[in-house]
Amino acid sequence: MIGEEFVALSLTPLLIGVFSAIACALPGNFLVLRKQALIGDAISHVVLPGIVVAFLLTGVVAAWPMMIGAAAASVVAVVLIEAVRRLGRIEPGAAMGLVFTTMFAAGVLVLEQTDTSSVHLDVEHALYGNLESLIWLDAMGWHSLFDPAALSGLPSELPRIAITLICVSLFTWVFWRPLKLSTFDEGFAQTMGLPTGLIGLALVIVAAVAAVAAFDAVGSIIVIAMFICPPAAARLMTNQLERQIAWSVLFAIVSAVLGYVLAGYGPLWLGSQNAVSAAGMIATVSGVILALTAIFGPCRTRLGAPST
Amino acid sequence: MTIELITEQGASQIDLKPEDCPLMVRGMTVSYGQKPVVFSVDLTVHQESMTAIIGPNGAGKSTLLKAALGIVKPLAGRTFVYGNSLAKQRHRIAYVPQRASVDWDFPTRVIDVVLMGLYRELGLLGRVRKSHEAKAIACLERVGMVDFADRQIGQLSGGQQQRVFLARALAQGADLYLLDEPFAGVDAATEKAIINVLKGLKAEGKTVVAVHHDLTTVAEYFDRVFMINTRKIAEGSVEEAFTSENLSKAYGGRLATGQIDQLDLAAV
Structure with missing residues (x-):
């Protein structure tokens, strides 16, 4: 039965890809409109040194130390960006670019210098994630979805990104108006009494949570692409x-599904033997969608451009 | 001079009980970097008045308004709204920012912008009911924009954008209206529509304060004037304060004598 193989090998990576894409795309909408899209980029870069340091300190690749390390790195990055901005008296974009590239580079350097060969933590993993390996070995078919024993064998990334997605969706829904x-x-x-500074900070924190949870499962390439x-x-x-x-959620789903399928089967259709990176293909598909809408989308002209 | 100052300040303090004074700003000082933009400014807005805040470019007109509303953090200074702190009286204030301060490419419709003025009523998750929509439509009607309710805001002209901002302020149902350059870059029809709405507000017993840049219309549109050039230059009724002496003090050489002569100055 075809369902058996699909549920075991493709269902969980697909779901994780889709959930990651939506969790990043939701806050991404506001970041893009606030012209802060770079923040998503920055966050997904600065988590790398945090995760590496967390690994060096604990010696295990486990979710919680990595999450805490990533969160700590985000805080360090925010403080550094503020410090560079104030001491150097330069604009925030420049300070951000300076801090996140430096921290990412430092992360790569530390990662290469330390012995991580025994565990699945390397530069490639950080960039592409390992979506294809997040398979559900206990699944015997669709009925396994109702089997507690099989469900306990689900890759732990799935419930984590699912919970993250629920939190991100709730945040977007409850605080929609503010x-x-x-x-x-x-x-x-502000004159309405809304704490705009706090709202902006909450948005960045939610984006950071989504970035860290998605990074854990699918690597930083998808995170960067899905924010924007x-x-x-x-x-x-x-x-x-x-x-x-609604469109952004649809595009996120299409990118994740189509990218995953193309990565798995595309090369075979072209006569090649090996599949390509699913994360890379998902990001590519999202870029192609953006290019297509930029050429054919109905609302391409900048209506509100300063006219008078 | 000193006696004049004392009598002037004494008079205003005896005449006005703080709770009757829609907006009272004391000792407001704001600086951007090292340079003070607003320095130790006192502003007293009278009930049911229409006050023009005037002064040359970069004199701190908008900054004074923003600092009074807490949008810009002042170095020093306090704001009293109807004798109370700003935080307690926010619901009585409607603010119309400069049109250029927002990105009109933002994906939303005219009616949605006006509904933003009802945020206090709607709260976080309150449903937009027919009554809310009717209220928003009525506000659009007052500014002559009801036909544009479903338009994307980027499709509007500058004057139409300004009218939508005014409609949003009307939806707030406030007692004190603070407008930042409401006539900047708008067409003549819009200017007329806006001033009619503002005069209507005054007739209803509301109070209007506007940052204004067109000296030729001050006497026609407003009954009180606040003149600023970093420091307060003059404050009072148009007859008292809108004088060529005060104008040359505020504008210095930037206003030619010939220009002052052409203005409709009440008393010189």
């Missing part, structure tokens, strides 16, 4: 924020 209001008109939102490509493509499809969110 997010929208403070993104559109911060000054007005689906929201940016969605913006070109509609002039209403509510619909933009």
Whole structure:
């Protein structure tokens, strides 16, 4: 039965890919509109040294130390960015670019210098993740979805990213109005008594949580792509924020599914033997979607450009 | 001079009970970097008045308004709204920011922007009901923009954008309206529509304060004037404060004598 192989080998990577993509795309919508899309990029880079240091300190590749390490690295990065910005009196974008590239490079350096050959932690893993290896060996077919014994054998990345996605969705839903209001008109939102600074910080923290959870499962390439490509493509499809969110979720799902399938079967169709990286292909598909919407999308012209 | 100052300040303090004073700013000082933009400014806005805040470019007009509202963090200074702290009286204030301060490419419709003014009523998750929509439509009607309710905001002209901002402020149902350059870069029809709405607000017993840049319309549109150039230059009714002497003090050489002569100065 074809279901058996699909559930065991492809269902969990697909779900993890889809959940990661949506979890990043949701906050990405607001980051893109706030012209802070670079923050997603920055976060996904600075988590690397955090994860490496957490591994060096604990000696195990486990979820919690890695999460804590990533979170600590994010905090260090935010403090450094503020310090560089104030001491150097330069704009935040420049400070961000300086800090996150340096921290990422340091992470790569430490990773290469230390003996991580015994465990599955290396530069490639950090970049591409290991989506294809997140298989569900206990599954015997669709009925395993209702079998507690089989379910306990699910890769732990799946429940983690699922919970993250639920949290990100809840945050977006509950704080929809403050997010929208403070993104559109911060000054007005402040006169309404909204804590705009806190809202901006919460958005960055939620983006960081999504980035760390997704990084753990699928690597930093997907994270960077999903923060920007689906929201940016969605913006070109509609002039209403509510619909933009829906489009971005759709594009995230399409990227994840199509990218996974193309990576697994595309090379075979072309006569090659080996599959290519699913994470790389998912990111590529999202980029192609963005390119297509940039050429054919109905809302491409910048309507609100300063006119008078 | 000293006696004049005492009598002037004494008079305003005896006449006005703080709770009757829609907006009272004391000792407001703001600086960007090393340079003070607003220095130790006192502003007293009278009930049911229309006050123009005027002064040359970069004189701190907008900054004073933003600092009074807590949008810009001042070095020093306090704001009292109807005799109370700003935090307790936010619901009585409606603010219309400069049109250029937001990105009009933001993906939203005109009606959605006006509904933003109802945020206090709606709260985090409250549903937008027919009554809310009717209220928003009524506000759009007052500014003559009801036909544009479903338009994407980027499709509007500058004047139309300004009217939508005013409609959002109307939806707030406030007692004190603070506008930052509401007539900047708008067409004549919009200017007329806006001033009619503002005069209507005054007739309803509301109070209006606007940062204004067109000296030729000050006397026609407003009844009180606040003149600023980093420090307060003058404050009072148009007759008292809108004088050529004060104008040359505020604008210095930037305003030619010939220009001052052409203004509709009430008393010189």
